[in-house]
Amino acid sequence: MSTWVLQLMADGGSAEAETKHHECRNCGENLSPDVDECPTCGGEMAVYTF
Numbered sequence: 001m002s003t004w005v006l007q008l009m010a011d012g013g014s015a016e017a018e019t020k021h022h023e024c025r026n027c028g029e030n031l032s033p034d035v036d037e038c039p040t041c042g043g044e045m046a047v048y049t050f
């Protein structure tokens with residue numbers, strides 16, 4: 001049996017390591033991923049994935 005299935009699984013796992021940027025949709029403040037809203041202005045958090 002070949003190892004291509006394991007290699008595909010490894011590739012899928014690496015997708016979780018993609019960079020995410022969290023910032024306030026209102027004021028553009030950089031936010032921690034574990035907050036629900038901007039501590040500065042209370043605005044909604046926007047998440048950008050690269």
Ligand SMILES: [Zn+2]
Pocket residue numbers: 024025026027028029038039040041042043
């Ligand atoms: Zn804000």
